[in-house]
Amino acid sequence: MSGHEQTIRRYWQCAEERDWSGFAEVLSPDVVYDMSQTRERVIGRDAYVRFNQEYPGDWHLALRRVVADDRGATSWLDVTVGGETMTGITFFTFDDDGLVTAVDDFWPEPYDPPAGRPQVVERY
Amino acid sequence: MSGHEQTIRRYWQCAEERDWSGFAEVLSPDVVYDMSQTRERVIGRDAYVRFNQEYPGDWHLALRRVVADDRGATSWLDVTVGGETMTGITFFTFDDDGLVTAVDDFWPEPYDPPAGRPQVVERY
Numbered sequence: 670m671s672g673h674e675q676t677i678r679r680y681w682q683c684a685e686e687r688d689w690s691g692f693a694e695v696l697s698p699d700v701v702y703d704m705s706q707t708r709e710r711v712i713g714r715d716a717y718v719r720f721n722q723e724y725p726g727d728w729h730l731a732l733r734r735v736v737a738d739d740r741g742a743t744s745w746l747d748v749t750v751g752g753e754t755m756t757g758i759t760f761f762t763f764d765d766d767g768l769v770t771a772v773d774d775f776w777p778e779p780y781d782p783p784a785g786r787p788q789v790v791e792r793y
Numbered sequence: 794m795s796g797h798e799q800t801i802r803r804y805w806q807c808a809e810e811r812d813w814s815g816f817a818e819v820l821s822p823d824v825v826y827d828m829s830q831t832r833e834r835v836i837g838r839d840a841y842v843r844f845n846q847e848y849p850g851d852w853h854l855a856l857r858r859v860v861a862d863d864r865g866a867t868s869w870l871d872v873t874v875g876g877e878t879m880t881g882i883t884f885f886t887f888d889d890d891g892l893v894t895a896v897d898d899f900w901p902e903p904y905d906p907p908a909g910r911p912q913v914v915e916r917y
Contacts, residue, residue, distance in 0.1 A: 671862065705880065707906040709914045716913035723911035734884065736860050736867045738795065743860045743867035745884060745897075756829065758882055758899055760858060760869060773869075775882055775901040782831040787847035789840035790833045 672767055674737035677744055680769070684721060685730045693718050697768040704774050717772070726750045730757075796891055798861035801868055804893070808845060809854045817842050821892040828898050841896070850874045854881075 670678075676695050683691035693714055702711040702720065711717045727750065734745040746757040755776060762771035782790070794802075800819050807815035817838055826835040826844065835844045851874065858869040870881040879900060886895035906914070 674862070706901050706903050708903075708917050709906055709910070710917055711913050712915070720911045720913050725909045734865070736862050736865050736884070738798070738860050738862055741858070741860050743884075756899065758901075760860070760867075775880065775899065776904075777830050777882075777899040777901040778904075779830050779832075780900075780902075782833055785849045786833070787844045789835050789844050791836070793832050793834055 671737050671739075673739070673742045673761075673763055674735050676763075676767060676769070677735050677737060677742045677761060678732065681730055681732050681744065681746065687722070689718055689722050692721065695767075695769055697764055697770045700769055700772065702772045702774070704776075706776060795861050795863075797863070797866045797885075797887055798859050800887075800891060800893070801859050801861060801866045801885060802856065805854055805856050805868065805870065811846075813842055813846050816845065819891075819893055821888055821894045824893055824896065826896045826898070828900075830900060 680692060680695050683689070696714045696717065698714045700714050700717055702717045704710070711720045729749045731747040731749070732744060733747060736743045741763060742761040744759045746759070748755045748757045755778070758775040758777065760773040761769050764770045804816060804819050807813070820838045820841065822838045824838050824841055826841050828834070835841045853873045855871040855873070856868060857871060860867045865887060866885040868883045870883070872879045872881045879902070882899040882901065884897040885893050888894045
């Protein structure tokens with residue numbers, strides 16, 4: 670397992686355990702968190718730790734997959750809040766010291782298939 | 794650049810150029826394409842090539858980012874159809890020969906920020 674993959678596994682483990690000092694350790698002081706779907710941004714490690722620490726709801730994370738290379742990483746999470754499970758996808762960027770400098774989150778939601786799809790699709 | 798990153802860059806370049814034989818070359822005959830948001834699935838290389846080939850609209854792809862390791866890869870695309878630009882995120886799984894065996898697509902859409910976010914968020 671690469672160092673960056675280990676970092677991301679630790680990052681999510683710390684979040685799930687509400688270990689906010691461990692969570693902060695993998696972040697650059699200048700980290701930028703960006704949610705392009707809502708056009709929201711959080712700038713800086715302290716603000717970003719607080720964002721997660723104060724995020725409402727009894728949320729729980731299960732990591733399905735991590736892909737990592739020498740510049741970045743991506744994770745795919747099942748995020749459960751109450752009885753609802755959502756998909757959370759995150760792109761990470763690292764600096765040369767292996768700290769996370771950018772976090773880009775995506776929250777794809779269920780929707781109905783559009784009309785006109787080619788006739789090779791199965792529903793499940 | 795890793796072999797898997799090269800494969801994914803070539804995959805999207807072939808799609809953009811409608812080079813369907815080049816596109817098919819990186820796919821396993823048993824590839825499974827899964828869109829969990831709509832619970833749709835396409836099974837097999839021929840069906841999956843046809844799905845892309847016949848997909849309606851004058852779509853164009855711009856690759857923002859690829860992350861790849863020895864088991865898989867992720868890409869982040871801007872997909873433009875007419876005047877609209879969407880985000881497309883894809884997880885790829887490879888076999889030992891470097892062919893793509895699984896493609897998992899996500900299409901996150903804009904939404905309004907929920908109430909109760911911690912007070913460290915900026916809108917843009």
